Amino acid sequence: SIDAGRLLGRLHELGKIGRDGDGRLVRLAGSDADKAGRDALVAWIRAAGLEVAIDRIGNIFGIWGTADNADEASILLGSHIDTVIDAGIYDGCYGVLSGLEVIQTLKSAGFVPARPIAVAAFTNEEGVRYAPDMMGSLVHAGGLPVEEALATLGTDGTVLGAELERIGYAGSEEPGFLRPHAYVELHIEQGPVLEREGVPIGAVENLQGISWQRVTIEGEANHAGTTPMSMRRDAGHAAARVVTFLRDRARNANTPTVATVGCMSFEPNAINVIPSRATFTVDLRDPDEGRLQAEEAALAAYLAELAATEEVTISVERLARFEPVTFDRRIVELVEEAARRRGLASKRMTSGAGHDAQMIARIAPAAMIFVPSIGGISHNPRERTPDADLVAGANILLDVVSRLAAQ
Amino acid sequence: SIDAGRLLGRLHELGKIGRDGDGRLVRLAGSDADKAGRDALVAWIRAAGLEVAIDRIGNIFGIWGTADNADEASILLGSHIDTVIDAGIYDGCYGVLSGLEVIQTLKSAGFVPARPIAVAAFTNEEGVRYAPDMMGSLVHAGGLPVEEALATLGTDGTVLGAELERIGYAGSEEPGFLRPHAYVELHIEQGPVLEREGVPIGAVENLQGISWQRVTIEGEANHAGTTPMSMRRDAGHAAARVVTFLRDRARNANTPTVATVGCMSFEPNAINVIPSRATFTVDLRDPDEGRLQAEEAALAAYLAELAATEEVTISVERLARFEPVTFDRRIVELVEEAARRRGLASKRMTSGAGHDAQMIARIAPAAMIFVPSIGGISHNPRERTPDADLVAGANILLDVVSRLAAQ
Numbered sequence A, B: 001s002i003d004a005g006r007l008l009g010r011l012h013e014l015g016k017i018g019r020d021g022d023g024r025l026v027r028l029a030g031s032d033a034d035k036a037g038r039d040a041l042v043a044w045i046r047a048a049g050l051e052v053a054i055d056r057i058g059n060i061f062g063i064w065g066t067a068d069n070a071d072e073a074s075i076l077l078g079s080h081i082d083t084v085i086d087a088g089i090y091d092g093c094y095g096v097l098s099g100l101e102v103i104q105t106l107k108s109a110g111f112v113p114a115r116p117i118a119v120a121a122f123t124n125e126e127g128v129r130y131a132p133d134m135m136g137s138l139v140h141a142g143g144l145p146v147e148e149a150l151a152t153l154g155t156d157g158t159v160l161g162a163e164l165e166r167i168g169y170a171g172s173e174e175p176g177f178l179r180p181h182a183y184v185e186l187h188i189e190q191g192p193v194l195e196r197e198g199v200p201i202g203a204v205e206n207l208q209g210i211s212w213q214r215v216t217i218e219g220e221a222n223h224a225g226t227t228p229m230s231m232r233r234d235a236g237h238a239a240a241r242v243v244t245f246l247r248d249r250a251r252n253a254n255t256p257t258v259a260t261v262g263c264m265s266f267e268p269n270a271i272n273v274i275p276s277r278a279t280f281t282v283d284l285r286d287p288d289e290g291r292l293q294a295e296e297a298a299l300a301a302y303l304a305e306l307a308a309t310e311e312v313t314i315s316v317e318r319l320a321r322f323e324p325v326t327f328d329r330r331i332v333e334l335v336e337e338a339a340r341r342r343g344l345a346s347k348r349m350t351s352g353a354g355h356d357a358q359m360i361a362r363i364a365p366a367a368m369i370f371v372p373s374i375g376g377i378s379h380n381p382r383e384r385t386p387d388a389d390l391v392a393g394a395n396i397l398l399d400v401v402s403r404l405a406a407q
Ligand SMILES: NC(=O)NCCC(=O)O
Pocket: A091, A125, A126, A127, A133, A134, A190, A352, A353, A354, A355, B223, B225, B272
């Protein structure tokens, strides 16, 4: 079994890195806070006696290989250590630090792996500063050219490649250099299912599709006091209509579709000026690709109708689009079997969040292990998982990895 | 008649002062751009041979008095030179520069006024950076203690008093030092009525009530992908509901009520995080005080209902509240008479915008003169009035002032 104290200690230590002036955890990809988190991780990887490798998109790998298995494809574990704004300490970090913990445990137990075992911290999984999300793993899987990824413009006007150079994490390895034989990612559920059903282990068999768009509505600025309601071309009002349309449609449907408007801004943003422009993001998700396409089409039709009735101009930019993913059935069964052997209940489930595993699944058998999130809360400083569940999840990862690395 | 070239030249010169990097006119109260505009105005007042006085709230006065009329209350003209964000060049500036033009014309024509004639540029009429609007004239009229006004916190975290000190316009006169016998304000209509009806002169007989509020909605941040629609406490969605509620209510009512949400912001404002907080402004106006109160009550009831159904917390802060104002009937008649004598059609009308005249009306007979706005557009760089209408308006002001100052 893994060293619970060491794992939990590192998790809390990493969770202290990247607090802003108000004490909020904000460790956005490519930021100074990200650099500080990466430095801590690299030091732990080195202390565990693993080789450190960094590729051009900034993905960090800690690799445990032997002379005997040097030619084999690796068992790859991992997740990410970048965060959203005002984040919890578990999302991503738990998977990376558990991967390291599992390798360190196997190594000091004298385990002899048939193939290298490596842990990865992928760059910019959250996608908050640079879209799309899961960028580092997407590049690793060959789904996005590294030059294109490095040129991505951030919400703050920065360019990812320049930021990686700045913080010293523009590495030299060619993305994809490490060939995975299988990939396993341990993560908090970030949703309410496991806690509600009292099940400690989720065997994640699929992951829903993700559609991200940025919508810009152009109306006409005018005086809030003198312009009759019938003569307005109010971009802010049109944006609000889209928000309520998406919410009502997703809420009233008898489907798992979720729709979120997370970012919103008005221009000129003055109290007595009718907004001339509104810009907002739309995050649409569904486990079924056909239904996700239908939701995208319904939004497009609504925007076209709104443009006509409100006399506004609407443009849409696609920020990310990933189809639903089915994970590897054999690894899912290994997770279930490991849980059974440790006397823990498990449940097959769908991931509502996007994860690096969905990208690596393009090039290798992959699956995920979930542990419960208290109250289903994530992307929130109140994100929490009981220590016992965190330790149990890491032990399941240990068991699955020792099976995968044995041959 | 006034010197049309001089008036229009100054108007265009002032309109060049305070352009931002993108060429947008942004001369917010107390800013560096405001200082540059004030400096130009003060130079013109001095060049016209008037006395310059600046009071503690930064109101600028250009005073033409004589030894004979020094004890009399003044005929006060004026408006403001601060602007909204991405403004036109006419709003406010036209009234101030016409006031100066009228005095300069009377002075050089050898007119002998029975009382001093003064032009005022009141501080922070727009209220975009510091609420409430019409602040300088409100302080002059004794409606707001100067200490309270100077302590006002801006949308950018600055304090008005400190900004006035910084730009050198925290004057020494006690607000209200200049006693008005009557007040006349010339302004662009900023609405569509005069142009639509082909009437060059508006004789403004009243001004609608203004209610400004800032609403803050607190929900709960959570993951956009994992949180079922039924488990969300989405502050952004709740804010959008308020926007559509206000718009539908005002639009469907058979009343002149107008409702605007000009400012909006979400927190944490990340694409895959359900908003934990939304903050926005509400600008409600109606010429009828009873109806304005009914609209405020309807909004309050809706917010209470929304807080319950959406499980969010809502707080409301009042930013400005002014009752409708009726202007002085005798001055309105002088405006109509002046138009008649110059062979111009005029129309009695209501002001949809707030103006310094509504504040000075508390302490002296006051009224306003409007000229047409092309397309009814204001608070927009496309704000425009034909030169002939601008000149005609200034000549009506000249005629009214010479009548008022004769006794
Ligand atoms: N796990 C996680 O929060 N990933 C961020 C990408 C997403 O929005 O699902």
